[in-house]
Amino acid sequence: xxxxxxxxxxxxxxxxxxxxxxxxxxxxxxxxxxxxxxxxxxxxxxxxxxxxxxxxxxxxxxxxxxxxxxxxxxxxxxxxxxxxxxxxxxxxxxxxxxxxxxxxxxxxxxxxxxxxxxxxxxxxxxxxxxxxxxxxxxxxxxxxxxxxxxxxxxxxxxxxxxxxxxxxxxxxxxxxxxxxxxxxxxxxx
Numbered sequence: 001x002x003x004x005x006x007x008x009x010x011x012x013x014x015x016x017x018x019x020x021x022x023x024x025x026x027x028x029x030x031x032x033x034x035x036x037x038x039x040x041x042x043x044x045x046x047x048x049x050x051x052x053x054x055x056x057x058x059x060x061x062x063x064x065x066x067x068x069x070x071x072x073x074x075x076x077x078x079x080x081x082x083x084x085x086x087x088x089x090x091x092x093x094x095x096x097x098x099x100x101x102x103x104x105x106x107x108x109x110x111x112x113x114x115x116x117x118x119x120x121x122x123x124x125x126x127x128x129x130x131x132x133x134x135x136x137x138x139x140x141x142x143x144x145x146x147x148x149x150x151x152x153x154x155x156x157x158x159x160x161x162x163x164x165x166x167x168x169x170x171x172x173x174x175x176x177x178x179x180x181x182x183x184x185x186x187x188x189x
Contacts, residue, residue, distance in 0.1 A: 003104065003105060004102045004103060004104045004105055005062075005063060005066070006100065006101070006102045006167070006170070007063065007066040007067065007100065007102070008070060008100065010167070011043055015043055015048070015050065019043075022039070022041075022050065022052065026052075026055065032057065035057065035082060036057075036058060036059040036075065036078070036079050037055070037056060037059075038059070038063075039054070039055045040052070040053040040056075041053060059076070061076070062103055062159065063075075064076055065101070065103075065134060065161050066101040066103060066161065068094065069096065069097050069098040069101040069132075069163045070096055070098050070099070070101050070163070071093070071096055072094040072095055073091075073093055073094075074091070074094070077091055078091060097132070097163065098163030098164060098165065099165050099166045099167075099169075100164050100165075100167045101163035101164075101170065102161070102162060102170055102174060103159055103160075104159065104161070104174055105158075105159055106156070106158040106160070106181055107154040107155060107157065108154060109153075111149040112146070114139070114141055114145060115157050117137050117157070118135070118137070118158075118180060118181055122180050122181075123135065123180070125180055126180035129180070130162060130177050130180075132163055133160060133161065133162055133177060134160070135158065135159075135181060136158065136160075137157065138155075138156055138157050138158065139157065140155060140157070160174075160177060160181050162174055162177060
């Protein structure tokens with residue numbers, strides 16, 4: 001199951017260059033020359049095939065925090081600058097605080113299941129142990145939950161943003177933080 005988005009990408013520079021080429025050609029073909037966008041790709045390492053999953057003519061707000069942590073750039077401020085006719089490249093950068101960051105996705109895979117949301121005690125413990133953590137919760141029930149399973153085959157009940165010095169440090173931190181947000185009984189054991 002899909003588990004996370006990581007930044008920076010672990011894909012080979014050659015694959016990233018191909019994705020950039022596809023993005024530039026597509027944006028040119030549709031006349032998109034001003035604004036934020038995101039293009040989601042799937043890369044199959046077995047065949048080296050690169051497939052476009054979706055294109056959005058907007059900022060992928062879920063990832064803006066990752067860019068801020070790793071590069072010190074604020075995509076929300078950049079969007080506002082664009083809207084005001086200002087040059088987003090002229091905006092000040094913050095000092096990066098991480099070498100790697102991730103948006104960790106927590107999903108329920110059993111239809112109809114609704115994992116319990118973290119308690120106030122768990123949220124406080126997460127904040128104490130991981131001061132940089134951002135936790136987003138998406139509790140659903142009834143029709144909304146059934147719709148997720150019908151169309152997505154799962155229910156995304158939480159997202160956790162963390163960072164680390166590098167990829168290995170990030171993975172260790174993500175594993176340690178899981179007990180505060182990954183709340184199905186099998187993972188608690």
